[in-house]
Amino acid sequence: MMKNRLAWVLSVSVAMALSGIALAADKPGVVSRISVVSDKVQDVSSLEAWKKSFIKEGMSDAEMALAVFKTNVMFQQADSPPQEFLQRENAVLDPIKLFNVYGYTMCSISAANMACLARYAGLRARNATINNHTISELFYDNSWHMFDADLIEYFPKADGSIASLQEIVDAVSAWLKEHPDFPTGLAKKQERYKWMNSHDWRKEGPEILSRNPFYMPSGWLPCAEFAWGDTMHQFAKIDNQWESCYSMGYEVNIQLRPGEKLTRNWFNKGLHVNMDGSGGVPGSLNAKVGQGSFRHSPTWGDLSPGRIGNGTIEYDVPLASWEDFLRGAMQAECVDSGGGGAWARAKVVEPGMLDIRMPSSYVLLGGQMQVNAQIGNGGEIKLLISDNNGLDWKEIGLLKAGEQKIDLKPYVMRRYSYILRFVMRQAAKSETGLTSLKIVNDIQHSQRALPALAQGENTITFGVGAPEGTITIEGAMDLPASDAGKQLRYADFHPQVEEFDLNKMPSSEGKGSVTFPVKTPGDIARIRASNYFISQGTDSMFVIDVSFDDGKTWKTIDQPTKEDLWQEKRKFVSRYAMASDVPAGTRAALVRYRATGHSTTTLCNARIDADYKEPAGGFRPVQVTYVWEEGGLEKKDVHIANSPSETYKIKCESTPVMKSVVMELVK
Numbered sequence: 175m176m177k178n179r180l181a182w183v184l185s186v187s188v189a190m191a192l193s194g195i196a197l198a199a200d201k202p203g204v205v206s207r208i209s210v211v212s213d214k215v216q217d218v219s220s221l222e223a224w225k226k227s228f229i230k231e232g233m234s235d236a237e238m239a240l241a242v243f244k245t246n247v248m249f250q251q252a253d254s255p256p257q258e259f260l261q262r263e264n265a266v267l268d269p270i271k272l273f274n275v276y277g278y279t280m281c282s283i284s285a286a287n288m289a290c291l292a293r294y295a296g297l298r299a300r301n302a303t304i305n306n307h308t309i310s311e312l313f314y315d316n317s318w319h320m321f322d323a324d325l326i327e328y329f330p331k332a333d334g335s336i337a338s339l340q341e342i343v344d345a346v347s348a349w350l351k352e353h354p355d356f357p358t359g360l361a362k363k364q365e366r367y368k369w370m371n372s373h374d375w376r377k378e379g380p381e382i383l384s385r386n387p388f389y390m391p392s393g394w395l396p397c398a399e400f401a402w403g404d405t406m407h408q409f410a411k412i413d414n415q416w417e418s419c420y421s422m423g424y425e426v427n428i429q430l431r432p433g434e435k436l437t438r439n440w441f442n443k444g445l446h447v448n449m450d451g452s453g454g455v456p457g458s459l460n461a462k463v464g465q466g467s468f469r470h471s472p473t474w475g476d477l478s479p480g481r482i483g484n485g486t487i488e489y490d491v492p493l494a495s496w497e498d499f500l501r502g503a504m505q506a507e508c509v510d511s512g513g514g515g516a517w518a519r520a521k522v523v524e525p526g527m528l529d530i531r532m533p534s535s536y537v538l539l540g541g542q543m544q545v546n547a548q549i550g551n552g553g554e555i556k557l558l559i560s561d562n563n564g565l566d567w568k569e570i571g572l573l574k575a576g577e578q579k580i581d582l583k584p585y586v587m588r589r590y591s592y593i594l595r596f597v598m599r600q601a602a603k604s605e606t607g608l609t610s611l612k613i614v615n616d617i618q619h620s621q622r623a624l625p626a627l628a629q630g631e632n633t634i635t636f637g638v639g640a641p642e643g644t645i646t647i648e649g650a651m652d653l654p655a656s657d658a659g660k661q662l663r664y665a666d667f668h669p670q671v672e673e674f675d676l677n678k679m680p681s682s683e684g685k686g687s688v689t690f691p692v693k694t695p696g697d698i699a700r701i702r703a704s705n706y707f708i709s710q711g712t713d714s715m716f717v718i719d720v721s722f723d724d725g726k727t728w729k730t731i732d733q734p735t736k737e738d739l740w741q742e743k744r745k746f747v748s749r750y751a752m753a754s755d756v757p758a759g760t761r762a763a764l765v766r767y768r769a770t771g772h773s774t775t776t777l778c779n780a781r782i783d784a785d786y787k788e789p790a791g792g793f794r795p796v797q798v799t800y801v802w803e804e805g806g807l808e809k810k811d812v813h814i815a816n817s818p819s820e821t822y823k824i825k826c827e828s829t830p831v832m833k834s835v836v837m838e839l840v841k
Contacts, residue, residue: 261650425644438485541583650663688780692784
């Protein structure tokens, strides 16, 4: 008989598995939307949180534009982009995801993020490609204004207003005509640097560039890799003013169950999403804030020692607490604890199935399962995994008796959730089950968005939101054979297609649709749907429809207007919509992306986030542990939040070097 532990064994029904156990209403199995915010770092965990942090009541449009620019400079560094193989160019295109998970990207995505946040704040925006660079323009005070958050620059005119792209290009072009000997062209970069170093570039160069507040006296821009000489090349002409695409829908939703712990570190151990030959090593991996390309970062409020952080999500499944486990499991059929008369059963007629879902707000870079299995004579435990919300399952193998470790990285790399399934069978009077189970995942997160501390008194705001989880549907629309296995495709979510080929990116002459089935473990609270598509004209678009009655009736939740499609020459059109009027008790829906119009229409991305009410959700006390160093000595603050909303203070006598912030439920 197993000693000092409870084990999972098989029973004839869920009802018998639950018999004799009263689940306490005051002990939920999962706490959702946990946030820990420092008064030294703005909250950018969602679009709404960003807006609350940066867009204040009474702001002028010009002030809002500067707030959008400031956000991107603060939370996003110019670098080789992270690649998840989900979206265009394999890169990550969601600004909120970039701010929280990565903290770095390239110019075209930075410009798209500017447009995304500006539009969300209510401003008009557009992008443009210039010589070897991409920038954004925001519209206010009846004119356009150029902002480059990637290289950190804008150009005030003599009256203090910020110049438009056309004004900059016209001024630079006119100056170049008057100075035909000035070295132009990409290949003459070093010659331009020599000219810059030997002349008073601010006085002798184009007047429009002279008031940029971000140039160093030497002419270099804050990122330390581009200078006035590059500006002269980049702004010599406009290549096009097509839209840069972006994605929307990602939110930070930290969830914890009894036995689960999230650790986020202000350091990394060399892990990043582009590893394993899937992209270049980002310069941000080993960057030090205040040095090199991050020399400007402290002046923008960066309290982190670096940019890329590695952390862990650990789930020590509480097998010793039957109630805690049942509330934390996604599904438990025909399983029972090892207590009482369960061991005395003479015959078992049904196999047991145990599903454990592992959701994450941060990209998974690896995982390991540590398990101790007891296999009785004639029994077996089969382990399977699903990375598409349980639609399909991959068999990992049969567990051996005793302790063992299983590498999950081949199955979870670049994912944000997965489900482990244990299928247990036993012969009569044979004890087969799990005596211990621990799951550990490595994650990547941005250090910049973490709730850092500064010297002096710091106010920490702890909060717990609605008891909701999220099921996300997003797969690559176009994944070359060379990248097979690196990411899910949209076809992996079992959509129904009309007029489209599941093996190709959906494209048509204004007809066809892709319909995704959505199923959630709890009642749906809302459906958030986004996409971006190629539009060739004012009648070329994808419309988003939702059905809550298996397709009998449909409601359109997004249909772009002509101005949305073509006012700013938007070849790529990015959209975000929400359906909150969900019938009570609904746990299934259909989301349809429907092509309309006559011009060629291509659906480049589709993301669906179904927020649902956690069946066992609620509040339990949460322990928050800060670890940092002062003068080489480790400091620690442990706070137990006994209510869903609290504020408390942490005082640092000297400048802290941040190490970790850990969250777990109180045992």
